Amino acid sequence: MPPDPETRRSDCPISFALEIFGDRWTLIVLRDLMLRSRQRYRELLEGDEGIATNVLAERLKRLERRKLITRKRDPADARQFIYLPTELAVSLVPMLVEMIVWGIRTGDKEVGSEFLARFETERDTLIAELQAKVRKDADL
Amino acid sequence: MPPDPETRRSDCPISFALEIFGDRWTLIVLRDLMLRSRQRYRELLEGDEGIATNVLAERLKRLERRKLITRKRDPADARQFIYLPTELAVSLVPMLVEMIVWGIRTGDKEVGSEFLARFETERDTLIAELQAKVRKDADL
DNA sequence: TAACTTACTTGCATAATGCAAGTGAAAATT
DNA sequence: AATTTTCACTTGCATTATGCAAGTAAGTTA
Numbered sequence: 162m163p164p165d166p167e168t169r170r171s172d173c174p175i176s177f178a179l180e181i182f183g184d185r186w187t188l189i190v191l192r193d194l195m196l197r198s199r200q201r202y203r204e205l206l207e208g209d210e211g212i213a214t215n216v217l218a219e220r221l222k223r224l225e226r227r228k229l230i231t232r233k234r235d236p237a238d239a240r241q242f243i244y245l246p247t248e249l250a251v252s253l254v255p256m257l258v259e260m261i262v263w264g265i266r267t268g269d270k271e272v273g274s275e276f277l278a279r280f281e282t283e284r285d286t287l288i289a290e291l292q293a294k295v296r297k298d299a300d301l
Numbered sequence: 302m303p304p305d306p307e308t309r310r311s312d313c314p315i316s317f318a319l320e321i322f323g324d325r326w327t328l329i330v331l332r333d334l335m336l337r338s339r340q341r342y343r344e345l346l347e348g349d350e351g352i353a354t355n356v357l358a359e360r361l362k363r364l365e366r367r368k369l370i371t372r373k374r375d376p377a378d379a380r381q382f383i384y385l386p387t388e389l390a391v392s393l394v395p396m397l398v399e400m401i402v403w404g405i406r407t408g409d410k411e412v413g414s415e416f417l418a419r420f421e422t423e424r425d426t427l428i429a430e431l432q433a434k435v436r437k438d439a440d441l
Numbered sequence: 442t443a444a445c446t447t448a449c450t451t452g453c454a455t456a457a458t459g460c461a462a463g464t465g466a467a468a469a470t471t
Numbered sequence: 472a473a474t475t476t477t478c479a480c481t482t483g484c485a486t487t488a489t490g491c492a493a494g495t496a497a498g499t500t501a
Contacts, residue, residue, distance in 0.1 A: 171349040172412050174404025175332050175397065183325045185489085192315050202448050209311040213490050218449060240447045240498045249407065256403055257315065259396035264314025267389065272312050325458085342479050353459050358480060380467045380478045 181227055182253075186212055190220050191250060192257065194230065195295045200243045201235075229253075245299040254292050258284075321367055322393075326352055330360050331390060332397065334370065335435045340383050341375075369393075385439040394432050398424075 170176050182188050193199040193208050205217055212220075221244060224230045229250040235241040262280050265273035279287050295301075310316050322328050333339040333348050345357055352360075361384060364370045369390040375381040402420050405413035419427050435441075 170351070172408075172410050173329075173332070173349060174401045174408055174410075174413055175328060176350055176404075177408040177410075178400050178404040179325050179328060183323070183328070185319055185323045188315060188319060188323070189313075192313070203446085206448095209313060210316055211310070211490095214449070215451085215491090216489065219488095238447085238499075242448075252406070253403060256396060256399035259399050260318050261314045263393060263396055264316075264318040266392070268312075268314055268317040270312050270314075270317075273314055343477090346479095351459095354480070355460090355482085356458065359457095378468075378478085382479075 181229075186216055187220055187224070188257070188260070190217065190224065191229070191246070191253065194244060195246050195250060195254065196257070196291070198298050200245060200298075201241055202244070203241075205244070224250075246295055246301075247299075248296075248301055251292050251295050251299075251301065254295065255288050258288055258291065321369075326356055327360055327364070328397070328400075330357065330364065331369070331386070331393065334384060335386050335390060335394065336397070336431070338438050340385060340438075341381055342384070345384070364390075386435055386441075387439075388436075388441055391432050391435050391439075391441065394435065395428050398428055398431065 169180065182191070189208065189210055189212065190205060193205050197208075199205050199208070202217070202221070205221075206212065206214060221230065221232070225232050227249075228247055231245050231247060233243050233245070235243050258280065261273065262277060265277050276287075309320065322331070329348065329350055329352065330345060333345050337348075339345050339348070342357070342361070345361075346352065346354060361370065361372070365372050367389075368387055371385050371387060373383050373385070375383050398420065401413065402417060405417050416427075
């Protein structure tokens with residue numbers, strides 16, 4: 162019998178977190194969902210990095226199982242589903258912000274300098290505002 | 302010709318960060334290196350999660366190429382190498398701490414409650430202390 | 442009612458990971 | 472000095488994940 166992929170490798174919180182989003186795509190999907198307000202499959206597929214459709218489908222299922230997102234039919238178009246972050250996903254924003262800041266500082270592109278400036282002068286407010294916006298978009 | 306694996310998928314800082322440590326193992330190695338003071342190959346191999354030896358070897362090379370760690374011969378034993386985090390790795394500590402906190406809160410194990418308490422009352426000091434300790438261990 | 446859209450699934454090639462065994466150099470033991 | 476052990480890997484191979492292109496079923500639009 163193959164080992165249950167849901168079984169934890171250890172009790173370490175970092176290890177636990179990585180079992181949920183320790184791959185190349187999960188946090189990209191959460192970024193699009195939370196920071197770019199994409200809520201439909203097609204919108205997520207069209208993200209800058211070009212996620213493969215099967216990978217996106219698998220990640221969405223997993224995020225739903227892990228209760229980081231919800232999936233509901235679009236009342237205005239029964240073909241579509243609306244994916245929205247949960248409060249658990251919102252609680253990831255501080256980590257995401259730290260990751261963004263590290264990426265801006267380290268990636269030597271001219272992207273993100275205003276975000277960085279804001280972070281350096283008022284980190285807590287920045288995070289609170291981002292979280293408020295996500296909650297608003299997701300009706301939380 | 303296969304695409305250069307070093308080429309960025311986009312200019313997004315999150316995407317950039319994930320290209321460096323967006324996998325199941327890289328941050329585990331950095332955790333052991335920085336927060337558990339493991340500096341030799343064997344010590345890293347013996348980590349709780351059981352990383353495979355070929356994977357560890359590949360990650361160490363990549364971390365060195367990316368300048369997150371250095372590799373030096375142990376003057377006391379010429380078989381061994383000492384792996385140490387660089388200042389760039391130290392700058393990842395805030396993100397790691399946020400990840401740890403999320404993992405503690407989300408993972409419903411009884412680990413980390415004192416870390417969490419400390420984080421909630423004095424986040425900045427906690428991070429500064431952790432960074433100071435890493436720098437000290439690594440002679441930075 | 443025919444032609445799209447949308448959200449997927451499927452099949453297949455390639456890449457990443459896991460596992461066990463092997464190698465070569467240096468250190469410790471006899 | 473010879474042998475054994477330790478150390479830091481490498482290699483080979485099976486399994487799993489990812490990337491890519493095409494296909495499908497249900498719902499919408501023309």
